[in-house]
Amino acid sequence: MVKKVDEHSRNDAFCEKTSTSIWQETPSTTNPYTVSEARCHGYEHLALINNRSYTEVLFLMFQGELPTPEQHQLFEHLLTSLIHPGPRHNACRAAMNAAVSKTHVSHILPLSLNVLSGEQGGSHEVFQAMKYLQNNQQVTPRMGAQALTQAAKILVAQTDEGDIIPAPGFGTFYGSIDNYTQKIADNVFNHCSPGPHLRWAHAMLDGIDEELTLSWRIAGLAGACLLDLGFTPYTGELIFQIACAPGIAAQAAEKSNSPITEMPFLAEENYVIK
Amino acid sequence: MSSNKTDPCWKHWDQHRNKITSNKGGWKIGDAVYNHGYSMMDDLIGQISWFQLLVLNTTGRLPDKNLATWLENCFSCLSWPDSRIWCNQIAALAGSVKTRPVAAISAGIQASDALLYGPGVITPCLKFIQQAREDKNQGQTLFELIQNRQGNNHSLPGFARPIAKGDERVTAMYRLSRELGFEIGPHESLALEISEYLTIQEGESINFGGYMAAFLADQGFSDPDLSRIMALWVSAGVHACYAEAADNTAGSYLPLQCQDIIYTGVAPRDLPSP
Structure with a gap:
């Protein structure tokens, strides 16, 4: 039996100060603890x-440079496109649900953004979409x-629901094309001036068999815009969360003074314990 | 903090710069992990429960096994695997968009810091029963205790609850309290008296938060320690509802059609010219 593990510090060379x-x-x-001047990437x-x-x-904060007029226009369009994920989005429902049950207001946005972080309909789908687009930039849209x-046909054969x-x-949305995301696209x-990722994804979708009803999902569109703007998948996921936050917060604020009965509570007969 | 006139106004912060001073303990590499003076591997692992450790780490007080058992069952009482409960629903909504477990569980836990249920009720419940005991000792009657509070348009913290009247958890935990050998203390006794009075007068009774606060006040707990200990109170129910939703097909947890949200805002109108 091992009585005492021989435990030593690795003496890793940790930095002494944080750098940015x-x-x-x-x-x-x-x-010395108060600030006389603050600068963001050199700008006061x-x-x-x-x-x-x-x-x-x-944009400057994440990219290090101010956007060009074309980048500014695309970024502005993207942020406003994403400003509200819709009251049916699970993140908004979580926010409203917490608001009526009188969750401390400080928790509303953090908890809702946690819900928004999912990989199907959430921010992590944006991360993964950006990875997919990056990995396929050397492939022609037709091959994509x-x-x-091919992948969709296999999934259709394997998936019941x-x-x-x-x-x-990229895929279906409630079983069909995502009409509203298509409008936003x-x-x-x-x-705006689409860059290579938006153009590639657009051309790729044009080559899909219509019967499959595959289209942009909001994560694909956001991911393509963010790549064209120079964001990485890591920063892109963060921007998506920031962009969606206002709509989620507003939905909670609307319900903040409402009684708990202002959100549905499923009736006993509709709650089935198997 | 000692100071004199020649000290800079930021001396306090300088004393803590690049230095952590902890009463809790910590890891001394090659020696031991200390928790309030106990060596974790030598004194605690295999000898105390996680709930004993939770209280020790939070408060510095190592409770006996019976009290830890009571607390553990208290956590169970708030861990229903029913996704209609608000915090659980938020975790289920997260599961349904394939959010990672930690984010989803955190979201549910945060939601439970609410005024209507969960850890958010502890402070008002404790304050009420502690004040009520003092007032009773000063000679106030039960009627006066209740009227003083309700007459100011305040609810009575720890009594009545959303959705249903009565609280089966109180009965179960009252039974457990006696089985574990705890005698009825002054706070618990007063809480039960108020409950009986309310049942006769208004058909309402003590809720679980009220019972928990009164029992634990008798065990010497107070805020902020108690609110800190109970932060994860609802966690096992949140885990259950997240797990089920995450196992199911994405989006299948209470899906909503557009028409399932009733729009009550202004009618469509044109955007004014800039």
Whole structure:
């Protein structure tokens, strides 16, 4: 029997101080804990407040440079496209549910964003869609469509229920084409300058057998936009959560003063214990 | 904190800079993990339960096994595998979008920090029963105790509950309290007296939060310790409802058609020109 494990520190060379290239705080002369000037990637924070939009500064924060006019337009369109996942989205339902049951307001958005983090209809589907698009950039859209069609046919044969999602961000939505996401995609193409990932995904979807009713899912569209804007899958998932937060929070706020009966509570006869 | 006139105003923060001082314990590599002076591997593992450790780590007090058993059963009482319960529903909604377990369970736990149920009720329940005991000792009658509170348009924390009247958990835990050898203390006794009074007057009775707070007040617990110990109170029910929803097909937990949300806002209107 081992009585005492020989335990030694690895003596890893941990850094002594945290470093960042995003935000610089210059200490004030009167107190080293307070700030006299703050800069974001070299730009003075106050100058950004007075001269740039929230969207531009958000882009700057993650990318290190201010967006070009084309990037600004696409990012602005994307953020507004994602601003509300819809009151039926599980994250919104969680927010409303918590609001009527009088969950502490501090928890509403964090808990709802946890629900939003899912990999089917949530932020992690965006991460995975971005990975898929990155991995297929060397493949022609036609070949991508063939692979997706083949994968979808296998899934259709194997799956009795639920959506067919042969690649993250691309598939069915409640069993059919996602009409509203298609409208948002058309809007992006009509008003912005699509980059290589949006164009590839659009061309790929054009090559899919119509009978399969595969289309953009919101994660695929968001992922393609975010890649064209220079975001990585990691940062893209974070941006998706930030973008969806306002609609989720608003749904909770609307219910904050409502009684608990303002959200459905399934009747006994509809709750079946097998 | 000692200070004199020559000390800078930030001396307090400088004293804590790059230094952690803990009364709780910690890991001394090659020596031991200490919990409030106990060596975890030598004194605790295999000898105390997780609930004893929870209370020890939170409060510095190592409770006996009977009290830990009572607490463990108290957690069970709030862990119903029924996804209609608000915190459980939030975890189920998360499961249905394939959110990762930790995010989903965290969301459910956060939701339970509510004014209507869960750990959020502990502080008002404790405050009420502790104040009521003091007031009774000062000579107030049960009628006055209740009227003072209800007359100010406040509810009576720890009495009545949403959805149903009566609380079967109180009966079960009252029985367990006696089986474990706990005598009825002054807070528990007063809580049961108020409950009997309310039953006669209004058909309402003590709820589980009220009973728990009164019993544990008699065991010497108070806020903030109790709210900290009970933070994961609902967790096993949340786990159950997340697991079931996550096992099922994505989106199949209480799906909603568009028409299942009733829109009550303004009628469609044109966007004004900028």
